[in-house]
Amino acid sequence: xxxxxxxxxxxxxxxxxxxxxxxxxxxxxxxxxxxxxxxxxxxxxxxxxxxxxxxxxxxxxxxxxxxxxxxxxxxxxxxxxxxxxxxxxxxxxxxxxxxxxxxxxxxxxxxxxxxxxxxxxxxxxxxxxxxxxxxxxxxxxxxxxxxxxxxxxxxxxxxxxxxxxxxxxxxxxxxxxxxxxxxxxxxxxxxxxxxxxxxxxxxxxxxxxxxxxxxxxxxxxxxxxxxxxxxxxxxxxxxxxxxxxxxxxxxxxxxxxxxxxxxxxxxxxxxxxxxxxxxxxxxxxxxxxxxxxxxxxxxxxxxxxxxxxxxxxxxxxxxx
Numbered sequence: 661x662x663x664x665x666x667x668x669x670x671x672x673x674x675x676x677x678x679x680x681x682x683x684x685x686x687x688x689x690x691x692x693x694x695x696x697x698x699x700x701x702x703x704x705x706x707x708x709x710x711x712x713x714x715x716x717x718x719x720x721x722x723x724x725x726x727x728x729x730x731x732x733x734x735x736x737x738x739x740x741x742x743x744x745x746x747x748x749x750x751x752x753x754x755x756x757x758x759x760x761x762x763x764x765x766x767x768x769x770x771x772x773x774x775x776x777x778x779x780x781x782x783x784x785x786x787x788x789x790x791x792x793x794x795x796x797x798x799x800x801x802x803x804x805x806x807x808x809x810x811x812x813x814x815x816x817x818x819x820x821x822x823x824x825x826x827x828x829x830x831x832x833x834x835x836x837x838x839x840x841x842x843x844x845x846x847x848x849x850x851x852x853x854x855x856x857x858x859x860x861x862x863x864x865x866x867x868x869x870x871x872x873x874x875x876x877x878x879x880x881x882x883x884x885x886x887x888x889x890x891x892x893x894x895x896x897x898x899x900x901x902x903x904x905x906x907x908x909x910x911x912x913x914x915x916x917x918x919x920x921x922x923x924x925x926x927x928x929x930x931x932x933x934x935x936x937x938x939x940x941x942x943x944x945x946x947x948x949x950x951x952x953x954x955x956x957x958x959x960x961x962x963x964x965x966x967x968x969x970x971x972x973x974x975x976x977x978x979x980x
Contacts, residue, residue, distance in 0.1 A: 708958075715952040721945035736952035753953055756936035757960075759845065763932065764913025766849055767856060772905055775857035779864035780890055793865065800858035804918035807851060811923055812838070815847040844928035848919045860905045867901035868894060907968055914961050933957050 715737070719730045739750045782792050802810075814822045815837035824834040837847040871894060879889045895902075917934040924930045926939065933953070941950035 711951045711954055714948050715955045717948045719948040721942075721947060724947075733948075736949045739949070740952065740956065752931075753933070753936060756931045756933045757957075759929065759931060760914055760916060760933040762845070763849065763916050764910060767852060767913050767916075768906060768909040770853045771857040771860055771909055772902070774854070775860035775905065776864050776902075778857065778861045779868055780894075782861075783865060783868045784886065793862070796861060797858045799855040802855075805922060807855075808919055808922035811848065811851050811919065814851070838924055839928055841929040844924055844930050848923060848930060852919065860909070863901050863905055864898065867898045871897050903968065907965060910964050910968065911961055914957060914964075 716732050716734065717730050718733050718735070722728075723730055740753060778792075778796055782789055782796075785792070816822075816824065817834070817836040817839050818824070819828060819834050821834075821837070823837060828834060835843060837843045875893050875897070876889055879893045883889065915934055916932050917938065920926050920930045920932050920935045921938070926932075926935045931939075934957075937950050937953045937957070940953065941947050
């Protein structure tokens with residue numbers, strides 16, 4: 661019996677070693693992915709489920725501090741969607757969402773057009789590509805705080821602001837750029853509009869240089885126009901990169917918070933949805949209501965993502 665037991669142990673040990681040998685790459689991969697997956701589970705899955713549960717409660721900072729009973733309720737969602745509530749209807753959230761949508765649309769179009777144009781021009785250069793890529797990517801290294809300070813200096817409402825100095829040089833009166841609802845949101849958009857395309861430019865550039873030169877060489881036989889070749893040949897083959905950049909732009913646009921919080925504090929018609937959610941949770945203390953807003957915002961982003969994927973059609977197959 662002892663010999664049979666030893667043989668069984670040896671066979672199991674041999675099978676285990678063979679399994680480890682055959683799947684050693686997978687075991688290493690899963691071992692390396694373990695920490696990121698645990699991190700993602702804790703700070704996304706658990707956080708998302710908690711947010712979803714809290715959105716159906718009346719939890720607040722005061723109740724958490726006092727240990728009061730937390731009750732389940734639908735008032736958070738009813739407040740947003742029940743128009744019959746009149747003054748209780750939370751139109752401030754929808755106004756902040758409209759501000760966010762305007763920001764998202766402008767940045768999505770502006771950043772992608774700028775990125776695509778710069779990537780095309782750089783790819784057409786015979787020399788100096790790396791220099792211009794590094795030069796144009798540099799603004800992405802500037803933090804949101806520094807960018808906000810630069811915006812304050814340029815669009816200061818006083819006569820010392822750069823924008824107002826230029827206006828005064830042409831005989832125009834100074835403008836209250838950041839304290840006038842007519843100009844405040846536009847003023848916040850200008851710097852990110854012209855400097856927020858850096859990462860997208862690299863994605864477009866990588867997509868352009870990955871296209872086989874044989875396609876362009878064949879197109880040259882029909883036309884010498886670089887722009888015609890770009891729109892007829894290059895652009896359709898960049899479909900995956902365009903989908904990725906547009907999707908990232910939409911998501912980033914809905915998550916915008918920094919400029920509004922650091923420059924105008926959400927005043928003068930510049931309060932975004934994320935800033936409104938933040939203020940509701942940490943200034944008003946209505947955590948449950950803020951979680952309901954965040955849930956609605958998440959669903960809106962999800963719908964935009966699904967629509968984008970639907971209308972983009974099938975992905976372009978890799979060109980060999």
